[in-house]
Amino acid sequence: MTATVDVVVPVYGKWELTRSCLEHLQRQSLPCNIIVVDDAGPDDTVARLRAGYPEVTVVALDRNRGFAGACNAGIRAGSADVVILVNNDVDAAPQLVARLASAFDDARVGSACPLLLKPDGRVDAYGICADPTMAGFVRYNGASVDQALSAHPSTRLLGPYGAVAAYRRSALDEVGLLDEGIVMYGEELDLALRLSAAGWRSVLVPDAQGVHLGGATSGRGSASQRRMAGFGRGYLLRAYGVLRGRYGIRALVTEAIVCVGDLVLSRDLASTTGRLAGWRAGAVSFRRPRHVPGVDRAIGFLDSLRLRVGDRRA
Structure with a gap:
């Protein structure tokens, strides 16, 4: 049917x-x-x-x-x-x-x-x-x-x-x-x-x-876009308790690299302030599952950085 x-x-x-x-x-x-x-x-x-x-x-x-x-x-x-x-x-x-x-x-x-x-x-x-x-x-x-x-x-x-x-x-x-x-x-x-x-x-x-058409309804790469993207990242880090788990240190190092890179390239703190705001908001979110089968644990630290800078063809 x-x-x-x-x-x-x-x-x-x-x-x-x-x-x-x-x-x-x-x-x-x-x-x-x-x-x-x-x-x-x-x-x-x-x-x-x-x-x-x-x-x-x-x-x-x-x-x-x-x-x-x-x-x-x-x-x-x-x-x-x-x-x-x-x-x-x-x-x-x-x-x-x-x-x-x-x-x-x-x-x-x-x-x-x-x-x-x-x-x-x-x-x-x-x-x-x-x-x-x-x-x-x-x-x-x-x-x-x-x-x-x-x-x-x-x-x-x-x-x-x-x-x-x-x-x-x-x-x-x-x-x-x-x-x-x-x-x-x-x-x-x-x-x-x-x-x-x-x-x-x-x-x-x-x-x-x-x-x-991509980016037609929001400023691609704008401070507003990067702030909102950072908010979502900070929110999910808190909601899923990532920093309390086995990958917490890796997550902290990765986010630090991303925020410093954004500061150097864009000369603002939009990505960082977004993450901090999302982290605070995530504290009152509903409980998330800790085990997610669909997460790809084969994506290593360097792979993750490569994906973050836009090399997403693999």
Whole structure:
């Protein structure tokens, strides 16, 4: 039996991106319920949706709740077997929804990962992996499609990258939705860790593809972006008790190197202040599992540093 599908699109302004995203979703080969969540955006997205897209379910939030809050509102607004989160800066190929939905024919699968491409045809993301310190990395970013599909991966798949992420609703019911305590960056990593700890599998779906414009909705490399990324890292270090475990010293050394490098290159403390704020916020987060099968313990210290500077093709 074909699974029913909710596609949740969180938006904050950038109407032209949203319009293109919706046009591609409306051409999907498998019918789906499209839910657009306006995160109290600054433009007239809600009015445009209600006037021109009557078939789309619109959730208009009265205050900005961030990426996780907007996604969760959209998930709760639906009831389909499969939930696919799609950033509004993604143009989905016509078979993306159908291919991702078919992955859930296997009852052990809790999440599925498409092959996302950059506008120039290189790989944007082919799922994410995580090292023993719970640091997450995008797989195959910058590689060619042939490299991603033919090479034997040296990093174990943990779960989907946030730009397009497919989940079994019953798996989300079991482990919980995205943690709204994370401002931005790290929400999908945390959810992937919790799904893995609960015994759910994640699978790659190479023929489910889309183009991720990437960085169109946030300043890539800006102080704000680095601060929010640092917040997510500090939050998860605290929530998962990494510094109290066997990899605590490694995590401290790695974070120190990253923060010093960010200071030298960017001449600000955005990455450091973000981590400190996330560490404080993580103290009141709910308890996380300590054993996560999907974490790749083969990613060593030097490998982790290499991944952090963007060499993610393996």
